[in-house]
Amino acid sequence: MEPLDPEISYRALQTRDPRFDGRLFVGVTSTGIYCRPICPARTPKRENCRFFSGSAAAQAAGFRACLRCRPEIAPELPGWRGTSNTVSRALALIGDGFLDHEDGTVETLAMRVGMGARQLRRLFDQHLGVTPVAVAQSRRLLFAKQLLHDTTLSMTDVALAGGFGSVRRFNHAFRSLYHRAPGELRRATTTASSHLPATAPVVLQIPYQPPYDWDSMLQYLRARTIEGLEVVEDNGYRRSVLHEELTGTITIEHRPDRHSLMATIDFPSVRALQTIVSRIRHQFDVAADVEAITAHLSQDATLAPLIAARPGLRAPGCWDGFELAIRAVLGQQVTVTAARRLGGTLVELWGEPFPYTEDKRLRRTFPTARCLATADLGRLGMPAARRATITALAQAATSQPQLFMPGGSVEERLTRLQTIPGIGAWTAHYIALRAFREPDAFPAGDLGLLRSAKHLIGEQTKTSHLLQRAEAWRPWRAYAAQYLWTAGQ
Ligand SMILES: [Zn+2]
DSSP, X not given: OOOOOHHHHHHHHHTXXXXXXXTBEEEETXXXXXXXXXXXXXXXXGGGXXXXXXHHHHHHTTXXXXXTTOGGGSOOOOSSOOOOHHHHHHHHHHHTTGGGSTTOOHHHHHHXXXXXXXXHHHHHHHHHSSOHHHHHHHHHHHHHHHHHHHOOOOHHHHXXXXXXXXXXXXXXXXXXXXXXXXXXXXXXXXXXXOOOXXXXXXXXXXXXXXXXXXXXHHHHHHHTOOTTTEEEOSSXXXXXXXXXXXXXXXXXXXXXXXXXXXXXEEOSOGGGHHHHHHHHHHHTTTTOOHHHHHHXXXXXXXXXXXXXXXXXXXXXXXXXXXXXXXXXXXXXXXXXXXXXHHHHHHXXXXXXXXXXXXXTTOOXXXXXXXXXXXXXXXXXXSOHHXXXXXXXXXXXXXXXXXXXXXXXXXXXXXXXXXXXXXXXXXXXXXXXXXXXXXXXXXXXXXXXXXXXXXXXXXOOOXXXXXXXXXXXXXXXXXXXXXXXXXHHO
């Protein structure tokens, strides 16, 4: 495990330094409780402190989450800045709920990231000081704890939403960590705050490490809004969602005072809640390590002023990988506005009709891969070659359901995408950037990037020159691209 410097950690604690929130947790041996560095409680004595880089490690060491600073709503950051891509990919899969299903074992998880289970456990121990199962367990418990605090969901719903399968299993896990029943925690907090939301929809806080350039995020979404599917308003984004044959809506708003996004999730199954939150986190790039990205890219004289002008710019992800890939193909060789119009036609013709919601602007969901794989796309008003690409993509996504899920190295995934007819290097990198959340993806041949680079750098606009220049931006080339795109608007 990467040792945290105890002196720096203790100073961060004494000064309640928000920059350490999400990557430093302190276990207090005299109380058995662990806290965020920003906890309002009195700073514990130095000799009673044990420092951890993640909440899972603190819980695995037997500490319980503090009820005041609530570690479950600390910004979820890469708690370690290690170099193991395997650990990152495995963590992403655990974050997507891989180990919460019955068939999700450490063995299958290890297989997905291309190694044996023993080797994966060793890597986890080395980098995080915990087992993969402990990470998943801690994630479930913390999510359930947030639901107890912030919603009025029934205990059964909280247990199911937390991925525990039954109230009995949830009670057992909760008691062994918190030494009390989940219901007691709820009574304690319900009296403290009187205005909890009534029933569904569920409103959840999704914290980030500030700053967060919300305006640019909304601007990105607004420029690409597909009519009938999504809506962008002054401070929020709303869309219809389809997950495992069920439909619902999500609404995301910004709460800068809380350093959080607020997600209003209206969905018929509580079991899907964790997945939905994880997808929102991807789409809004909540876990970006802004501090590290800014420090690295600011060394470049061209990027430095762009970063200073837009602190906390995020690289937008997407709600769904398949949807994003289709949008990328619709955008090949046409303007953003034209792509948006094509998207509207696609949704109108092949999206699932959306049952009644209060927002009449949301009429349909995005078409499924299964539907598009066999649809006659003649009415789409696109060249035949690109229609064929959509069909091929939909067929690939149907036959390889894991095509857009984490797993495998970036190179493998880029190669696999490019075997689909009509998917070249640009589209593959664009998909890697937005859908795989690959921070080093860089669609160098992008016209907007080349235009912006020419304007700012004044160099020749050839792809090869830009690629060369971008070498210094690794491993954050996706963010450099985002800065160039945003500056070029
Ligand atoms: Zn605390």
